[in-house]
Amino acid sequence: MLCLPEIVASHPDESAAPPRKALRDRLHQTRDRFVAASGTEASPALAAHLSDVLAELMPECLGLYWPLRSEFNAAVACLEDRNLDDLALALPFATKSPVRMHFRAWDRHTPEAKDECGIPSPQGKPAEPDVVLVPCLGFTRTGFRLGYGGGYYDRWLAEHPHVTAVGLAWACCEIDEAELGPQAHDHPLMLVVTEQGVIGG
Numbered sequence: 078m079l080c081l082p083e084i085v086a087s088h089p090d091e092s093a094a095p096p097r098k099a100l101r102d103r104l105h106q107t108r109d110r111f112v113a114a115s116g117t118e119a120s121p122a123l124a125a126h127l128s129d130v131l132a133e134l135m136p137e138c139l140g141l142y143w144p145l146r147s148e149f150n151a152a153v154a155c156l157e158d159r160n161l162d163d164l165a166l167a168l169p170f171a172t173k174s175p176v177r178m179h180f181r182a183w184d185r186h187t188p189e190a191k192d193e194c195g196i197p198s199p200q201g202k203p204a205e206p207d208v209v210l211v212p213c214l215g216f217t218r219t220g221f222r223l224g225y226g227g228g229y230y231d232r233w234l235a236e237h238p239h240v241t242a243v244g245l246a247w248a249c250c251e252i253d254e255a256e257l258g259p260q261a262h263d264h265p266l267m268l269v270v271t272e273q274g275v276i277g278g
């Protein structure tokens with residue numbers, strides 16, 4: 078597998094950062110507005126950059142996600158990428174108590190079951206992806222991410238340190254490190270792909 082250069086991230090002082098809830102609320106609004114106005118043009122652009130990244134990374138099993146709200150639809154993008162036709166795909170299954178997530182093999186059909194967060198998830202066997210596409214509500218140029226706030230991906234990535242984590246986000250959701258205030262548990266992404274290109278690659 079060809080490795081792309083990693084984003085080099087450190088954990089600066091987080092004490093000055095504003096509460097994450099306010100940041101999440103703002104980013105949800107930004108993301109919803111962006112997708113309503115520009116999603117039709119931005120989606121194929123992000124999908125094209127993602128195809129390039131995956132052609133370099135050449136995963137053996139790719140973990141993706143079933144989209145929520147105005148997240149980029151990585152499932153559709155991967156199904157439409159003919160280079161991925163023979164690639165094993167997997168989707169997360171999240172539990173609320175305890176807060177955990179694992180990946181399950183995905184047969185490329187719309188899952189009929191849902192996980193404990195209410196997100197469609199397959200009933201396939203547990204899978205161990207070597208590359209994971211991570212949905213970002215917000216991201217920094219240095220590879221830190223803000224998600225829905227459960228800490229699902231941070232926990233999973235902490236337990237799978239050799240997995241290549243590729244963030245997917247709309248460019249308008251970029252934030253400064255000082256605004257995010259990365260915390261010790263925040264697991265940096267190797268790359269972030271947006272409709273404008275690849276950050277860290």
Ligand SMILES: Nc1nc2c(c(=O)[nH]1)N(C=O)[C@@H](CNc1ccc(C(=O)N[C@@H](CCC(=O)O)C(=O)O)cc1)CN2
Nearest residue numbers: 142143144145146169171194196212224225227229230
């Ligand atoms: N597509 C996707 N799947 C994912 C995540 C994610 O961020 N995006 N997760 C990342 O951790 C995990 C699930 N975490 C979640 C944590 C909270 C909520 C949540 O608060 N849901 C709202 C409605 C969300 C919306 O429609 O915007 C709710 O239940 O009211 C959802 C998922 C695993 N799967």
Ligand SMILES: Nc1ncnc2c1ncn2[C@@H]1O[C@H](COP(=O)(O)OP(=O)(O)OP(=O)(O)O)[C@@H](O)[C@H]1O
Nearest residue numbers: 222223224225226227228229230231232235262263
């Ligand atoms: N490796 C870990 N072990 C234990 N707790 C963790 C770990 N990673 C994160 N957490 C907990 O999860 C909580 C939420 O983390 P954070 O605000 O970074 O969520 P998030 O990355 O936005 O969520 P998600 O990945 O679910 O989208 C934190 O308060 C933290 O205590």
